[in-house]
Amino acid sequence: GESVGLHLPTLSVQEGDNSIINCAYSNSASDYFIWYKQESGKGPQFIIDIRSNMDKRQGQRVTVLLNKTVKHLSLQIAATQPGDSAVYFCAETREGNNRLAFGKGNQVVVIP
Amino acid sequence: ETGVTQTPRHLVMGMTNKKSLKCEQHLGHNAMYWYKQSAKKPLELMFVYNFKEQTENNSVPSRFSPECPNSSHLFLHLHTLQPEDSALYLCASSQELLDAWEQFFGPGTRLTVL
Numbered sequence: 001g002e003s004v005g006l007h008l009p010t011l012s013v014q015e016g017d018n019s020i021i022n023c024a025y026s027n028s029a030s031d032y033f034i035w036y037k038q039e040s041g042k043g044p045q046f047i048i049d050i051r052s053n054m055d056k057r058q059g060q061r062v063t064v065l066l067n068k069t070v071k072h073l074s075l076q077i078a079a080t081q082p083g084d085s086a087v088y089f090c091a092e093t094r095e096g097n098n099r100l101a102f103g104k105g106n107q108v109v110v111i112p
Numbered sequence: 113e114t115g116v117t118q119t120p121r122h123l124v125m126g127m128t129n130k131k132s133l134k135c136e137q138h139l140g141h142n143a144m145y146w147y148k149q150s151a152k153k154p155l156e157l158m159f160v161y162n163f164k165e166q167t168e169n170n171s172v173p174s175r176f177s178p179e180c181p182n183s184s185h186l187f188l189h190l191h192t193l194q195p196e197d198s199a200l201y202l203c204a205s206s207q208e209l210l211d212a213w214e215q216f217f218g219p220g221t222r223l224t225v226l
Binding site: 032034041042043044045046049089091093097099100101102103104105 | 114116153154155157160168202203204212213214215216217218219220
């Protein structure tokens with residue numbers, strides 16, 4: 001099946017700095033990529049998505065970059081805040097598919 | 113709040129017990145999902161329901177039995193579980209089955225099987 005994984009298990013970042021979380025995927029047929037955030041005691045929450053026909057998409061303080069050549073996805077968080085401390089999951093799917101394939105997650109710890 | 117609630121939030125049960133997890137979504141969505149989240153593993157999709165009909169059973173053991181009486185409610189009935197079934201069980205919903213990319217998750221039920 002599809003395989004989605006994350007390079008770094010834990011990222012510690014100083015408050016105010018930018019964070020970058022990376023993700024590798026293996027299914028070249030995937031055309032939809034999503035980042036979810038899971039805070040302690042809560043379920044995953046949708047952050048931002050990107051279609052395979054794009055290489056960059058910006059949201060509020062977050063930017064997702066997609067490099068289809070090397071099957072790499074990244075999430076950039078600008079001016080990281082304590083509320084950004086969470087586990088971040090990348091996920092992928094194909095349009096029209098009812099299944100999301102999630103990565104293992106990457107813990108982000110913001111140091112005040 | 114995401115509009116998806118789950119009860120109970122925590123559950124401890126013995127291997128011979130029978131219990132049920134409940135999920136309710138207040139979003140008017142038509143698709144609902146059960147996931148299992150274990151430590152150091154990706155989220156595992158268990159079941160998918162669309163308009164109350166089960167569309168996917170991801171090779172889940174029969175000791176887990178889902179029920180979807182209507183599009184707003186989803187249950188997971190548990191019986192004769194094993195300690196390795198201890199995990200966080202997450203419910204999610206999406207507007208339509210084909211909108212699976214944007215799922216709204218509940219807070220989960222932390223299950224411990226003794």
